[in-house]
Amino acid sequence: xxxxxxxxxxxxxxxxxxxxxxxxxxxxxxxxxxxxxxxxxxxxxxxxxxxxxxxxxxxxxxxxxxxxxxxxxxxxxxxxxxxxxxxxxxxxxxxxxxxxxxxxxxxxxxxxxxxxxxxxxxxxxxxxxxxxxxxxxxxxxxxxxxxxxxxxxxxxxxxxxxxxxxxxxxxxxxxxxxxxxxxxxxxxxxxxxxxxxxxxxxxxxxxxxxxxxxxxxxxxxxxxxxxxxxxxxxxxxxxxxxxxxxxxxxxxxxxxxxxxxxxxxxxxxxxxxxxxxxxxxxxxxxxxxxxxxxxxxxxxxxxxxxxxxxxxxxxxxxxxxxxxxxxxxxxxxxxxxxxx
Numbered sequence: 534x535x536x537x538x539x540x541x542x543x544x545x546x547x548x549x550x551x552x553x554x555x556x557x558x559x560x561x562x563x564x565x566x567x568x569x570x571x572x573x574x575x576x577x578x579x580x581x582x583x584x585x586x587x588x589x590x591x592x593x594x595x596x597x598x599x600x601x602x603x604x605x606x607x608x609x610x611x612x613x614x615x616x617x618x619x620x621x622x623x624x625x626x627x628x629x630x631x632x633x634x635x636x637x638x639x640x641x642x643x644x645x646x647x648x649x650x651x652x653x654x655x656x657x658x659x660x661x662x663x664x665x666x667x668x669x670x671x672x673x674x675x676x677x678x679x680x681x682x683x684x685x686x687x688x689x690x691x692x693x694x695x696x697x698x699x700x701x702x703x704x705x706x707x708x709x710x711x712x713x714x715x716x717x718x719x720x721x722x723x724x725x726x727x728x729x730x731x732x733x734x735x736x737x738x739x740x741x742x743x744x745x746x747x748x749x750x751x752x753x754x755x756x757x758x759x760x761x762x763x764x765x766x767x768x769x770x771x772x773x774x775x776x777x778x779x780x781x782x783x784x785x786x787x788x789x790x791x792x793x794x795x796x797x798x799x800x801x802x803x804x805x806x807x808x809x810x811x812x813x814x815x816x817x818x819x820x821x822x823x824x825x826x827x828x829x830x831x832x833x834x835x836x837x838x839x840x841x842x843x844x845x846x847x848x849x850x851x852x853x854x855x856x857x858x859x860x861x862x863x864x865x866x867x868x869x870x871x872x873x
Contacts, residue, residue, distance in 0.1 A: 545569045545612045546772070549599055549647070550621030555662070557582035557726040559618065559765040564591045566769060573597050573608055574621065579865055582726035599643040609650050616658035616772055617651050619644060625731070626666070628868045629690040640693040645700055652708055659713040660771055663698055665757055665785060666691040667717060668823045677792075679826040680717070680783050702781050712780040714771050719757035719787030719825065721764050723845040724852060730866040734758060734798060738846050739861045741802055741809040742853040751816035752796035757825040759787040760840035770836045784830040788838040792824040801843050805850060 546563055550556045551572030560583070563570050569591045572583065575598040586592045597604045599621045609617075622640045623629050629636035644661075651659050668678045669685030686692040701713045722734035730739045733756070740747045759767075767786040771779050793801075799811050830836045840848075852858055864871060 543613070543615060545571065545614050546616045546618060547571045547573060547608065547612075547614050548618045548620065549573045550619075550662075551594075552576055552580050552582050552727060553578065553620060553624070554725050554727050554729045555721060555761050555764045556620045558761055559620070559768055560586060560592065561726075562765045562769055563772075564589055566773075567591075568615075568772075569593075571595065571608065571612065571614075573599065573605070575599075578727060578868070585726065598639075599647060600638050602643070602646050605643075605647060606650055609647075609654055609656070614651075614654075614656045616660060617647065617656055618660045618662075618768060618772070619647060620662045622662070624690075625868050626688040626690045627731075629688065629693070631869055633689055636689055636693060640690070641696055644697045648697075648701060648713075652711055655710070657710060657712055657776070658772065659701065659711070660768055661697065661701055661713070661715045662768075663694045663715045663717045663783075664691060665717045665719050665787070665823065665825050667695050667698070668825065671755075671823045677789070677824045677826040680785055680829055698783065702783065707781060712776040714779045714781075715783040716767060716771065717783060717785045718764055718767075719759035719785070719791065719827075721761045722758055722842065723760040723762060723840065724848050725761045728858065728866050729868065730861050731868055731871075733795070734842060734845055735849055737795075737798060737802055738849040739853060741806045741811075742850050743861065746810040746812055747799070747802075748812050748814060749795050749799060750814045752799070752813045753794055754816075754822040755792055755794055755824045757785075757787045757792045757823075757827070758842050758845075759791065760838065760845050762840060763787075763838045766839065767830065767836055770830075770834050774834055778833060784834070785825050785827050786830060786836075787825065787827045788831075789825070789827050791838065791842055793842060798842065802846060804843070805846055 551560045552574040571593045623636040667684045669687045
């Protein structure tokens, strides 16, 4: 038998972290757009999100941790991939702070190994899920940051993203016919097959939907937000773009209109839940405070969001009220241990 990779198809995409919050939507979107998907995931948060696509002939699953280099290499060597879409990570500031050594091994070391192997195998495209948290705190509180702004990560999660971005986009000498792209995502929200309630919009909506008092810390600080379905659509947009449009490029992903303070999110919530109880706890200092400009991806690639924060709130609210999510406090909806 030959050890050469299978080369019958040219539309095979490897998605790491494909069972996750954004990955589970992306996997479905890729299949719908006639890609064949190999999903690599360690199922740290379970695999229910993949049941719907399990029997699809365009889907293949490999239960593997990206820190298992031998297993990862075997998966990468099996097919003649069009792209690696790298989502797998210890996700979020709290999760990285809880397990810092695992975060370094996963988010930096294993990512670098995967990148080097992809270059070695001449996989044409590599799309990396980064974060707007890389910007840290704006110097000008009245301004906005874009892709040219200095990066000032203030958490291990963001620092590791910045470090790998540098490896991805500024390697010693650009490789011909290799097309790496970094996507700095706004804070994600909305319904997903692998639901999360430890994200700001989702958490705030859940608390008020369950009739609880919502306690909000640092209501005046800014963040950008992006619906999880648009997270997946942006990746597909980059995958479908011409290589000269996205090679060695970075794009903020979101929409400039979707920059909100926490107080503004509460105001949107109270429009839909007028009897909601909210208590603000003022904080003078928040290490992260940034508004982001998203014109580059809009003008360069024609990407526009499909859902706004109020629409995301409505979807979560109606889902909880209808009883589709029986126990939103279940641990499986959180990336770190919850306490009440």
